[in-house]
Amino acid sequence: MREKIFKYIDEHRQEMLTFWKKLVSIESGTLFKEDVDRARDFLVKAFTDIGGTVTSYPYEKAGDLLVVDFSMGSTAAPIIFSGHYDTVFRHGTIEERPFVIKDDGRAYGPGVLDMKAGITMLYFIVRALQAIDYRAHPIRVVLAGDEETGHQSSTAERDFSEAVKGACAAFNFETGYMDDGFVTGRKGGGRAYFTVKGVGAHAGNEPEKGRSAILEMAHKIIAIQANNDFEAGLTYNCGVVQGGTVPNAVPEEAKLVVDVRFKRLDQVERARRELEAVAATTYVEGTMTEMKFDVIMSSMETTDGVVALFRKLEETANEIGFGPIYQKYVGGGADSAYEVKMGVPTVCAVGVAGGKNHSVDEFAVVDTLFSRAKLVAATVLKI
Ligand SMILES: [Zn+2]
Structure with a gap:
């Protein structure tokens, strides 16, 4: 199973890059509802095209919450792939700083790291799982459209919490860290x-x-x-x-x-x-x-369930030669807090590694798009 997944990801590298570029090129600055809605439409189509059942939670003054179900022919408790598709950048940024991959192996552009890279990863993990006929758990994708404003103008916090209830595990595809720390606690x-x-x-x-x-x-x-x-x-x-x-x-x-x-x-x-x-x-x-x-x-608490899920990730990292990973505690908040609050073991920041979020220098390390997709997909097989 694992080898097949890796092969799928290796064979779809170019397609992953194309998807990533497309998603970055559709601006979704959190304060620009029309832009965020365009990104939503792109995602709804992309997920529908691969057989997902999309439920949209529309908000008047904020980006909508998207919940996409893939039954995978299973009736077990679902595994959550979560994140957000809004960014902090204003309308028009893409003209000044279009998506680009430079010689340093890093990708640049508004939201390239936070977190359009993570969405690209999770989209292709779902496809890879479908390709190997994975059937252990349904996969539910939950993507907020107003994370960067902390869901202040919507009921997304409540709807997000409701959507993850009863899941057996969650991966939040937020910005990954350069030092391979994966977040198991947040203030x-x-x-x-x-x-x-x-x-x-x-x-x-x-x-x-x-x-x-x-x-x-x-x-x-x-x-x-x-x-x-x-x-x-x-x-x-x-x-x-x-x-x-x-x-x-x-x-x-x-x-x-x-x-x-x-x-x-x-x-x-x-x-x-x-x-x-x-x-x-x-x-x-x-x-x-x-x-x-x-x-x-809300704070993301380091529960026993969170640590146990991290151990699975760590075990997988060792087995596939990913290299050492460790538990990271950070001061900034994220939606993973609501997942843990709902009792769902969650590891956060499984997205592409990079840095300088929310700034013009934001970058993402391209190779980690593939290596981390493999890591998370292989961990899913252990759940
Ligand atoms: Zn983010």
Whole structure:
């Protein structure tokens, strides 16, 4: 089985590159719904052409979620291949930086790595599995169209979670790492918004009548930062602060945005408690504070199931001569968090290796398109 899969991938290298180039060339900047919809149409056709049953979750203000089922003639629990097809780049980027493979063996272009390479990989893994008449598990492809905005304008988080429920394993084809680390844990993240209302007064005539919103916020910032628990992985960054209007007025209002990161879901409640405590404490008499805390990205927890799936990947890597791989823990969020939250063992960042995501220098190492497709496909055979 394994050899046949490898042969299939080797024989389809050119086709894989063509597909990758096509997908990169159809822009899908997350804020440009029309572009994202064009990429969706391309994917719907591509998956339908190879026998997939596509369910589209349409959203008005965000890229749609695509769920594609391949029964593979099996009634067992499905294996999930997931990712996203939106990018961070604005409309028109492709004209300035078209898809290109350079002499350094790297591919360049908007979204070439994050994560149109991963979609190319998973598409051809499905085809390879079909070609060898694989029948152990159905394959379900789940692709978000608004991952880069954290699903803020859609119900994709809920729909994504629903779509992966009951699966026996998941591979998230996010950007792979150059050092062959595969992600088995990710921090989650949230935002806290503080608004302090003080009392304005002329700084020259009657400063004593003022209640400085900025001074109150300054105390709060120190209190928030003091709650940083680097060891436990619950961290706060007071990243944006605004306040006041002119130098000669006691500031009436100040605003603060705090980036919050956590390792485990139970830390969300701790964060909320700590933030509420700071909001409820008044340092400058006569000021008022409002606080809102939103979780943007769930954390991906390193469960036993996650580690067990990683072991299968590692075992396969050793057997096929892929080379050593290791478990990586990263600070940035991804949809793999929802898979693990739904109880599905997941390994993330199985996509093509590369770097400089979200920048003009984003690159993907072309050879790893094939080597990693083989690695993941061979691991699927072990499930
Ligand atoms: Zn991504």
